[in-house]
Amino acid sequence: MEVLGVTFLCLAAAFGLLVLVIGAFLLRRYHLNRALGTFDASIRLPTSGWRVGVCRYTDKHLEWLSLLSLSPLPRHRFLRSSLEVEGWRPATESERVRIQPGAIVVQLVHDGEPLDLAMKFDVYAGLSSWIEAGPVIGIGTWR
Known part of the structure; x- marks a missing residue:
């Protein structure tokens, strides 16, 4: 040849x-x-910068999947009963180039560790309702 x-x-x-x-x-x-219960969300952990991905609700966990991966497995899983909403804030100028347009930064705490999720405001309303609507710890099916 x-x-x-x-x-x-x-x-x-x-x-x-x-x-x-x-x-x-x-x-x-x-x-x-x-898929039902998914939304676009960038994540920032204390040890890293912003990463683009998709969050998915399950009955007991909030799962974050990287958008730049082919893996069907979530990269991060957060137990619903261990998540606390600290509040939200508008994105700063430097953050706007790293997250989706029009997103807000939601400040969460998971087992004492802070983390930020960037998402649309209407998605934030759903997330905070999902976290707050869970059964009380010690009652129901949490543990």
């Missing part, structure tokens, strides 16, 4: 692989958007 044919086959294989990876990312994003 001549050199031009081998080069063409290598480029075609690389292009095909690139199309498959992009397709997998788009399919995952579509699936996450259609």
